Amino acid sequence: MTERILTELVESFWKLFMVGLKVTIPLTLAAFSTGLLIAFLVALVQIAKVPVMRRLVRVYIWIIRCTPMIVQLFVVYFGLPTIGIKFSSFVSAWLVMSLSIGAYCSETVRAAIESVPVGQLEACYCDGLTFWQAMIHVIVPQALRTAFPPLSNSIIGLVKDTSLAYSVALVEILATAQRIAARTYDYFWLYLEAGLIYLIFCSVLTVLQRKAEAALERRR
Amino acid sequence: MLRLQNVYKKFGDNVVLNNVSLDVNQGDVVAILGPSGSGKTTLLRCAGYLTKADSGTLILDDRQYDMKKISSRDLREYRQKVGFVFQNFNLYGNKTALGNVTLGLRVSQKMPKAQAEEIGKSLLERVGLADRMDYYPSKLSGGQQQRVAIARALATNPEVVFFDEPTSALDPELTGEVLNVIKQLADEGWTMLVVTHEMEFAKKVATRVVFMEDGEIVEENNAKEFFENPQKERTKEFIFKSTTWASTAKKDDSGDNSTKQETIES
Ligand SMILES: Nc1ncnc2c1ncn2[C@@H]1O[C@H](COP(=O)(O)OP(=O)(O)OP(=O)(O)O)[C@@H](O)[C@H]1O
Numbered sequence A: 001m002t003e004r005i006l007t008e009l010v011e012s013f014w015k016l017f018m019v020g021l022k023v024t025i026p027l028t029l030a031a032f033s034t035g036l037l038i039a040f041l042v043a044l045v046q047i048a049k050v051p052v053m054r055r056l057v058r059v060y061i062w063i064i065r066c067t068p069m070i071v072q073l074f075v076v077y078f079g080l081p082t083i084g085i086k087f088s089s090f091v092s093a094w095l096v097m098s099l100s101i102g103a104y105c106s107e108t109v110r111a112a113i114e115s116v117p118v119g120q121l122e123a124c125y126c127d128g129l130t131f132w133q134a135m136i137h138v139i140v141p142q143a144l145r146t147a148f149p150p151l152s153n154s155i156i157g158l159v160k161d162t163s164l165a166y167s168v169a170l171v172e173i174l175a176t177a178q179r180i181a182a183r184t185y186d187y188f189w190l191y192l193e194a195g196l197i198y199l200i201f202c203s204v205l206t207v208l209q210r211k212a213e214a215a216l217e218r219r220r
Numbered sequence B: 001m002l003r004l005q006n007v008y009k010k011f012g013d014n015v016v017l018n019n020v021s022l023d024v025n026q027g028d029v030v031a032i033l034g035p036s037g038s039g040k041t042t043l044l045r046c047a048g049y050l051t052k053a054d055s056g057t058l059i060l061d062d063r064q065y066d067m068k069k070i071s072s073r074d075l076r077e078y079r080q081k082v083g084f085v086f087q088n089f090n091l092y093g094n095k096t097a098l099g100n101v102t103l104g105l106r107v108s109q110k111m112p113k114a115q116a117e118e119i120g121k122s123l124l125e126r127v128g129l130a131d132r133m134d135y136y137p138s139k140l141s142g143g144q145q146q147r148v149a150i151a152r153a154l155a156t157n158p159e160v161v162f163f164d165e166p167t168s169a170l171d172p173e174l175t176g177e178v179l180n181v182i183k184q185l186a187d188e189g190w191t192m193l194v195v196t197h198e199m200e201f202a203k204k205v206a207t208r209v210v211f212m213e214d215g216e217i218v219e220e221n222n223a224k225e226f227f228e229n230p231q232k233e234r235t236k237e238f239i240f241k242s243t244t245w246a247s248t249a250k251k252d253d254s255g256d257n258s259t260k261q262e263t264i265e266s
């Protein structure tokens, strides 16, 4: 490794890191929180056996799970404009990734909700709570605790999956590395560095996950 | 005060409650006895609207409710007037003892936090758990959990409290502390309907005893008469068999009434 490459890598490190902070992390957080909301609604629709809706959400899960995310991205970003619906790169990625998290995590969330003893729901009823109040105050908080480890895996997976948004022209970590390398031809080092950035972000999340789990454990 | 009329319930082809009717007066402690599968839990669950009966009427304080169909408004009103204590406690795992007692007040009745906690604290004190208010259920013993559950059932100051075998899930050495609390409530004049297998408790605390079998009430009497002077053969047999294992083991099963009653009285 020459001194030139070293200086270049130090410079590009901050560029990549900042892009991570400004694009990858916001996209991850936006898509994950929306996705989680979808996951809970989908799970609850199934548990409460809401007519019609429970069938629709099965179709939704089926489609999302059985088609590749990159195809979904292409459909939204390149396909929809032909029928007059145009989203920016970021919004397209956010939409597709939210739907993906929603579908994948709904099963996790549903299993977690169903792991809370049904007697607690009955106790809520006896306390005068409605189904939804019981969910909000008693069942879902406990389900979240159970679902926490698998959900953490999902968010870490999502950080990495945001790199797919490269294919719909989002200037995220990978695209930035690619642009810099295109000028200097140091593909090897820059792609390694892009990997390092993902490694850093995901490691931070892993540490946060462990801390949060310990904190949750103390509160029961 | 509370009147169940012609409660009928089938699970599939299995008739579990066959037109059961039961009157509970103010201050009554009604013990419901009966062999396993006789429909005691189902009766209580129907009365608490946890299971919908196929037909039946429920009257509480001159208000009449259909046990098959009820509007959510009526249900809310009814649920404030009754408390329910489960066999396996069913405490909220994400709430402290105090949080368990106050949740209904705060969420369902929209009571301010301070006021709800004041009620919660005094109830927990009454069941002997003043020093356990901030404990989560997983940190409490079974007996303590059930006492929290009793405090929770009392939070809305209900007219009637239903208990489904409140001590069956407890280790023998913990049943006493729970039964003592229920006895104390009886002494304070609470109206209660208690499904139990604890014959001693029924004898000492209940004012009335109802004996169920195969979805019907076989015999019903005030507690003293019920145990001292059972009318039906089936009831006699049940009382005889349920009083200590030792007494059944020692004596032959000729059913000699005089010896049997001595066993019961002792
Ligand atoms: N959800 C259900 N589905 C089908 N059958 C049920 C259901 N719940 C109860 N049963 C049946 O109804 C009958 C009465 O049950 P129940 O639980 O009311 O009896 P119990 O008197 O409380 O008995 P135990 O003393 O064992 O608690 C039993 O035959 C039982 O198998």
Ligand SMILES: [Mg+2]
Binding pocket: B040, B041, B042, B165
């Ligand atoms: Mg039972």
